[in-house]
Every structure is written in structure tokens, then in C-alpha cells.
Amino acid sequence: MAQTMDPNNMPILSEASVSVEIETEDMTLNIGPQHPSTHGVLRLVAKINGEKISSVEPVLGYMHRGYEKLAEVRTYPQVTTLVNRIDWVSGFANEIPFIAGAEKLMEIEVPERAQYIRLILTEMARISSHFVFNGAFPLEIGALTPIFLAMEDRERVLDLLESVTGGRFHPNFNRIGGVKPAAGAGPTTKKDIQDLPAGFYHDTKVAMQKVLEAVDRFEDLIGGNEVFQIRTKNVGVLPKEVAEEYGVSGPILRASGVEFDLRKQSNYLPYDKFDFEIPIGENGDCFDRWSVRTSEMRESAKIILQAIDDMPSGPIQAKVPKVIKVPKGQTYVRAENPKGEMGYYIISEGGLGPYRLKIRTASFSNISILPIMLEGALLPDLIAIMGSLDFVLGDVDR
Amino acid sequence: MSFSTELLIKVLVVLATAPVMALGLTLLEVKGSAWMQRRPGPLHVGLRGFIFPLATAAKYLQKETIIPNDVDEPVFKWAPAWVIAAVVGLFTIIPLSPTLIVRDLELGVFFLLAISSISTIGVLTAGWSSANKFSLMGGLRAAGQLIAYELPLILSVVGVVIQAETMSTVGIVEKQIEFGFPFVISGQGIAFIIFMIAATAEMMRTPFDMPIGESELTMGFFTEYSGIRFLIFYISEYINLFVMCAIASTLFLGGYHVPLLPTEWVNFYGPLVLIGKTFLLAFILIAIRWSFPRFREDQLQTLAWKVLIPLSLLNIMATAIMKVVF
Numbered sequence: 001m002a003q004t005m006d007p008n009n010m011p012i013l014s015e016a017s018v019s020v021e022i023e024t025e026d027m028t029l030n031i032g033p034q035h036p037s038t039h040g041v042l043r044l045v046a047k048i049n050g051e052k053i054s055s056v057e058p059v060l061g062y063m064h065r066g067y068e069k070l071a072e073v074r075t076y077p078q079v080t081t082l083v084n085r086i087d088w089v090s091g092f093a094n095e096i097p098f099i100a101g102a103e104k105l106m107e108i109e110v111p112e113r114a115q116y117i118r119l120i121l122t123e124m125a126r127i128s129s130h131f132v133f134n135g136a137f138p139l140e141i142g143a144l145t146p147i148f149l150a151m152e153d154r155e156r157v158l159d160l161l162e163s164v165t166g167g168r169f170h171p172n173f174n175r176i177g178g179v180k181p182a183a184g185a186g187p188t189t190k191k192d193i194q195d196l197p198a199g200f201y202h203d204t205k206v207a208m209q210k211v212l213e214a215v216d217r218f219e220d221l222i223g224g225n226e227v228f229q230i231r232t233k234n235v236g237v238l239p240k241e242v243a244e245e246y247g248v249s250g251p252i253l254r255a256s257g258v259e260f261d262l263r264k265q266s267n268y269l270p271y272d273k274f275d276f277e278i279p280i281g282e283n284g285d286c287f288d289r290w291s292v293r294t295s296e297m298r299e300s301a302k303i304i305l306q307a308i309d310d311m312p313s314g315p316i317q318a319k320v321p322k323v324i325k326v327p328k329g330q331t332y333v334r335a336e337n338p339k340g341e342m343g344y345y346i347i348s349e350g351g352l353g354p355y356r357l358k359i360r361t362a363s364f365s366n367i368s369i370l371p372i373m374l375e376g377a378l379l380p381d382l383i384a385i386m387g388s389l390d391f392v393l394g395d396v397d398r
Numbered sequence: 399m400s401f402s403t404e405l406l407i408k409v410l411v412v413l414a415t416a417p418v419m420a421l422g423l424t425l426l427e428v429k430g431s432a433w434m435q436r437r438p439g440p441l442h443v444g445l446r447g448f449i450f451p452l453a454t455a456a457k458y459l460q461k462e463t464i465i466p467n468d469v470d471e472p473v474f475k476w477a478p479a480w481v482i483a484a485v486v487g488l489f490t491i492i493p494l495s496p497t498l499i500v501r502d503l504e505l506g507v508f509f510l511l512a513i514s515s516i517s518t519i520g521v522l523t524a525g526w527s528s529a530n531k532f533s534l535m536g537g538l539r540a541a542g543q544l545i546a547y548e549l550p551l552i553l554s555v556v557g558v559v560i561q562a563e564t565m566s567t568v569g570i571v572e573k574q575i576e577f578g579f580p581f582v583i584s585g586q587g588i589a590f591i592i593f594m595i596a597a598t599a600e601m602m603r604t605p606f607d608m609p610i611g612e613s614e615l616t617m618g619f620f621t622e623y624s625g626i627r628f629l630i631f632y633i634s635e636y637i638n639l640f641v642m643c644a645i646a647s648t649l650f651l652g653g654y655h656v657p658l659l660p661t662e663w664v665n666f667y668g669p670l671v672l673i674g675k676t677f678l679l680a681f682i683l684i685a686i687r688w689s690f691p692r693f694r695e696d697q698l699q700t701l702a703w704k705v706l707i708p709l710s711l712l713n714i715m716a717t718a719i720m721k722v723v724f
Contacts, residue, residue, distance in 0.1 A: 029531050037613040051535075051695055140613040142604055142692030148435035227605050227690045230697060379535070380694045383614050 026054050033062045037140045037383050040393030044370070046382070053382060056374040058367055063397040071357040076102050076176060076324050079354065083344075084170045086361060087395035089132045090125035090338045091170045092161065099174040100268045101333035101346045105326045106176065112270070114178040114316040117196070119269045120204070120307050121161060121173070123300040127211055128157045129338035130297045133390045134218050137290060140387035141231050146222055153214040156207045163197045176324055178317030195316045201308050208301040215298050223291060232286035236373050236385035239284060246372070247365045250340025251296060252389060255281030255288040262336035269335075274306045286388035293390070325352060339363050339395055359398055363391035408500050412489045419673075420636035423680055424451040427636075430684045455629060463625035466529060473527035478623070478630035480520025485638040487513045492644045493568045495654050495668030506567040507559055510645060511552050514600065517638070518544040521609065524631075525619035536618025539695060540602065540609035546702040547599035547606075553710035554592040557717040558649050561585055567645075571653035575661075580652035585717065590650040592710050597642040598683060599698070601635065605690040606698060639680055647675035 032043040041062035047054045067086065071079045083098050084091035096118060103110060135150030158168045165171035165180070173180050181195045222228055238248070243256040253260055261278045263271040279295035281288030326348040334343035340362025349355040366389055373385050428450050432440035440447040465471065490513075491506040493499040503509050518541060525537015558581055559565055562573040574580050582590045599606040610618035620631050647653060653675075654668030693701070 027531060036616060138691055142607065142611065142613065143690060144431075144604075145435050145688050148437055152436060221689075225690065227693060231691055231694060378694060378696065380608065380611070380614055380692075 024049065031382075033059075037386065038393075039136070039386075039391060042367075042391075042393055042396065044382075046374075046379075048379060051379045053374050053377050053379060056371050056382070058370050060364075060396055063393045065394075065398065067398045068357050068359055071354055073353065075352040076326060076354070079357070080174055081170070081172050083359070084172060085394060086359065086398050087129075087337065087339055087342075087363070087392050088169050089392055090129035091167075092125040092165070092173065093122045093129075093335070093337045094342065095171070095174045096122055097268060097333045097335040097342055098344045098346075099176060100335070101331050101344045102176050102324075102326055104331050104333060105329050105346065105348055106320075106324075108177045108318050108320060110178055110318055111315045112312045113195070113314045114318075115270050116307050116311055117164070117179050117316065118174065119271070120304050121164065121171070122269065123304050123307075124157050124161050126300045126338040127297050128154045128161070130293045130300075131157070131214075133293055134222065134290075134297075137387040137390070138222050138228065140383050141228060143222070143225070143228065146218065149214075149217070149221070153210065156210055160200070160204055160207055163200065163203070175317060175320075177320040178315070181316065201311070204304060204308055208305050211301045212298060215294055215301075218294055219291075223287075223294070229287065231380075231384055232290060232388070234283065235286045235381050236377065236388060237283060237285045238369065238373060242369065242372060243284065246369045248340070248369055249365060250337070250362050251292045252289055252340065252366055254278065255292045256284035257281060262334060262341060266334065266336075268333060271303075273310075274303050276300075276303050286384050289388040289390075323352070325350060326354075334360070337362055339390060339392065340366055361395045361398055363389075363393075363395035364398075367391050367396060412486060412500060416486050416489060416637050416640075417633060419640040420633045421451045421455070422677070423636045423639050424454070426677060426681060427684050427687075430681060431688045434685070434688045455633075458629035458632070459626060461625040461628075463627060464622075466622055468529035469622065470527035470529070473523050474622075475627070477520045477524035477527065478627045478634070480523065481517045482630050482634040482637070484513055484516035484520065485634045485641055487516070488641040488645070491567045492641065492672070493571060493648060493653060493668075494672055495664045496568050496572070498665055498668060499568060502566055502568045505565050507555055507565045507570075507649075510567075511548070511555065514551075515544070515548055517634075521619055524623070525609075528619070528622040530622050532615040532617075533619050533621045536609045536611070536615045536621070539611075539615075540619055542695070543599055543602070543606065543609060543698060546699055547596045547706075550592050550702060550706035550710050551596040551600060553707065553714060554589040554596065555649065557586050557589040557710070557713045560714065560717045560721055567648050567653075570649055571655060574652045575655050580650060582650040585720065586650060586713075588709060588713050589717075590646070592706050592713070593646055593650065594679070594683075595706060596702075597646060598686070599702070601638050601642060601683075603635075603639070603683060604687040605692045607692050608695050608698065611692060639683065640676060643676040643679040643683070644672060646679055647672060651675050651679075 026047040026049050029046045029048050030043065031046055032038040033041040038044065043059040043062065045057045045059060067082045070082055074082065079098060080095045083094045086094050131150045131154035135147030138146040161171060162168045165173035167173070238252065238256050240256045240258055243253050244258060249260070257280060259278055259280055264278065276299045279292045279299065281292050328348055328350040330345070330347040332343055332345045334341050341360070342362055343360035345358035345360070346354050347356040370386070370389070374382055377385060425448065428440045429447055432447070440450050444450060444453065465474065488510060490500045491503055491509055493502065521540040521544070522537050525533045525540065528534070558570060561581060562570040564570060564573065577584055602609050608614070615621070620628060623631060654664060654672045656667070656671050659667055
């Protein structure tokens, strides 16, 4: 029996059941590799529904320079020229763990003065890196002024770095067993070598005061800005557990409330002699990540001032053989870089250069949380979250 | 003088004034931002930075106009025309003095609101025809934003119209002279703030510049534009800034009038006074632009629908009650 449709007997359709959900398709948006706020050549393949992001896939490798492989055909002193190009906004800090690893394998005791100089310059690199962040992050949210102020303030620190090492970005200053004497100071074999430029202590003190002032200014100009606050607070919240699971490190981890700083937990540089705090965030949102970095600048300036005050005298270079050969063995040295944990796994076969070098960079591990954090975020939040992670593409791809 | 000669002269004067004002505001913006950001370039280069806007314009004029393959060519080419036509059209009702006005329309304020929404078409078509996803999103954002902020803009002006009992812009200024105080301090203060916020959003300036949002959408709806068409967008942005500030100073700050100056000479000092007030307002917007980040799209809509529109409705109610009572 065929069922006929009786118009009088049809179920009454409510208005809501008649209206059909319009089926929409997610749009694929290629953000990058050439895009103003991907910090270089990062490509994000985002599926977006209107302004909402349904999924994001980071595509890496546009900046791969093969440093790990190149290091295999370089001698140990030559490798430092490579590694300070990994995270170029804090070039000096990249050299430290590699040099410390080589020294560990060679069992060289580094003179205290050299350690202090390394520490001061590492902290300067941290300050300059966070200055860049303090300029770039508001820029991504749409405030154009802070970057100019930040770059101007950073120049003071870079001037100091340059006066000691001769380079602003790529110092190539560390030697196995110590550091190089200041630019133009003559050969290290002379008795009365000048290891730091004249007036360095005074200039550093002045510059650090300026840094502290700049930090106050940034906390006013950026952190005190209402629009900045509503754009960053409760945006891109990274819970503690997720952060730990994904191997996130550095300020991002600390902003999520984990007190983990290799400067306290490790002894690659004599940080235990100084009094400083580790800023911790509460919510793990973009605002906390900004405020942790900004407070870190203040702590770094404090460390530098303390180090200047009780700078030990003595040699800056331990006795090392003319031709540096690292004995057979392997080691992993990690350090707290401005962007997070950086580690070098060095395998030596007793040759002039490393047999194999594995570099663990902070940014690479940090951006692995991007797909998690960006799911369900809005497109403007994508930019804010990416900016708050503060990665450098050279550090991602190396 | 016949009507056509008069019209021709007026059109020529407007066409000559508009770019000059745009250049002036560009200069103000460039120098203001450089001053805020401690950038030496625009303060010292090229006759102390004064030829900077001209150099910018000349640069865009000599650039190649690139039209990508997949664009909807006629729509793409005409989109800048919509925008600049809308903003230049607004010059019609700006009174430089009681007589120095292109046309003192009886429905002047209505004309302003009607004409200013035409630029939405230009922006939307620019975004749509560019065949670029970033442009499309910028265009859609712009459309949503311009529609949302049209309302507080209109509603805030309604308060002024009620108080002045006229829609003619000259009439509104005359009413303020009669009152003795500009409307901003005699009852329409909230309306003035709402108008300035809504006008900033209409002009798509920071903190409401999501349609352009260079860190998100590269350049928003004009990502694909280059050369002279980009220049037209760029100039119309500054003409719009001038026009909006000029209208705000007409409606709220007493326009061409300043107290104590003899009213017979208004044809001489009126234009200068109006331009002075306009540049003062523009400078405030410039200072805001260079000190604030941009809002997010949803926050922008929340601000319009939940704060500005109810506030301006309240303002209308209050003005109406005051009008009836006194």
C-alpha cells in the first residue's frame, strides 16, 4: 500500500525545524611563509571558519641551514660561529652551552673571571632578546610605538656587547677554556692584557640603570594599556600540565606557573653566586608571558650589576693545547636561553670537530604547542598567541 | 554667475583643497608619530621632513600598477573611486563660514550620514574583487565594522540635531553661536565622545583598524592594490580624517566661530579657525593611533552594540527631555 501524503495529516513543522543550517566549508588560509607576523619564514596552514580557527598546522623547514651537519666538518672553535646564528637575537647565549659541553669533555677548568664575563654577556643577550620581544609583541597586536622605543633601548646593551666582543649579533667571543680579550686588546700571551674595554664597568652600570628605567616604562606603556590587557588577558591560556607534557621551556613554562629555570637548577655558569628571583606567572595567558619576560629583564639587570660589583680578577683563558682535540666521549649540556632551554648533545670521536652534534633549541619545542593552543581561537588571537611565544625562525629550523 | 560656472568653481576648489588637507594631515601624522617614537627621520630628512608626504605621493605615482590575474577587473579598478568619491563628497556640507560653503543643504547632516556610508561599498568590493583571502577577510571585517559604527555615529548626531532644531550644518553652528557655548560643553559632551569613537572606527584607524590589521591580514582589503590605486586609498583615508574631524568641530566645537572675533570678518578667519580646530582633533586621533594596540573583532562589535548604541540612545532621550522641559 503506497503511503500518500495527506496535507491535513502532515506533522506540523515548527519554524525552527524548517530553517536549515547552511552548510559551510572551512576556508584554508595559508599564513606565511611570507607574512608580516610569522617572525620569518614560518608557514601556518590554518583552517578557518569565519574568524574562528578550527585547526592549524605549522609547516617548518623554510629556513633549515643544516647547522648540525655543518658542525661535523668544522673544528670546535669554528662551530661557535655557526651556533651564534641559531637564535640571532641572543647570539651570545647560544655559544655558552656548546663551549661548556666541549670544556666538559676536555675537563678544562674555566677561570672564574672568564665565567663572570660570560655570565654578564649572556644576561645582556637575554635583555636584548626581551627588548625585541617587548617591541615585536605589541607590534603584532597593533601598537606600533613600542618597537621603536625598544630598539633604541636595546642599542645601549648591544653597544656594550659590541665594545667587548666586536659584534652586535654574532659575537663569536667564547674560546674553549675562556673568552677572547676585548677587541683591539692585543694577543692573549702578553702579561698585561686588557680583557675588557676601558670604562666597561661604569658604562654597564649606567646602561643597566637605563634598562631598569626602560622596563618601568614598558610596564607603563604596554602592560598598563587597557587595550593591550583585554587583548592578552585570558587569551591563549596554556595550562601547567599541557606545558610540561609538550616540553615547553623558558618564560612560557614559567608563565604557566612552573618554577623551572636552568640558571638555578644547573651549573653551566656561576649563577648560584647571585641573588635573583625567577618571575612566575599565574594564568599562563599571553599577558603573563609578556610580564614574565619583562620582569626577567629586571632580574637580569640586577644580576649584571651584582656581577660587575664582585668581578674577580685573574686570567680569562685556561691553558689549552694549541690544537684543540676533544677526547672520545659524549655529553649533553643545557642552558637557560632567553627563549627557553637550549641544549647541545656532542658526540666526540677524539677528532678536531664533533662527530655528531644534536642541537635542542627552545623555539622548536615551544612552537609544538601551537596546534593545541590555536584550536578554537580567533584569527587575531592567533597573532597574539604566536607573538607571545616569542620564537625566532633561526631557532626553529637551525 | 550662472549655476554651471559656480558649480565648476566650487568643484575645482574642493578638488584642490582635499589633497592639500590630506597632505597636511599626512605631514602631521608622520611628524607626530616620529615625535612620539623618537624617530629622527621624518623630523630632519628633506627640509626638516616637510617634503616627506610629497615624496610619498610621488613614489606611489611612479610605481607600477599591478593587477593580479584572477581579480574581477572592473570592480577591482573602480573600488578606490567609490571610497574617494564618498569622502570628497562630504566637503559639500562643511561650512568654512556662513557663506563659504559648497551648498548649505537643509538636510545637511542627513546628507553627511548618507554619503559617508558609500565608502563601505568601495571597501567591500575592493576586498571581494581582489581574489585574495586576506583581502576578503579584510573586506568582510570592514563591512561589519562600518555597519556597526554607522549607528552610533548617526545616533550621536541626532542629539545635536534635536538640540539645534535644524539639520543644516550652518544652522547648527549659528545655534551654537546663539547659545554662547559650543555643544560639546552645553549638553552634547557624551555625543561628542561617541561621535569621535565611531568616526575613528569609520575611518578604520587604530585602535579600530582590524580591516587593515597589517599583522594579521597583511594589508586587509587593499593588500593587492599598488601604485596610484593604493595612493587613492591612502589619500582618501586622510581626506576622510580631515572631513570627519571638520564635521566634528562643526557639530560640536562651534565650527568656524571663535568668541571675541568680529563676526563681519568671519569669511577671513572662519576657514582658518575651522582648519585649526580640525587639525587639533586630528592630532588627538593621531596620538591615539600611535599609543594603542588594536581591538579584536568581537570586542569591537561588543563596544558598538553594548556600549555606544545604548549610550547614544540614552543621550537622545536626555536631550529630548531637556528640550521639552526648557
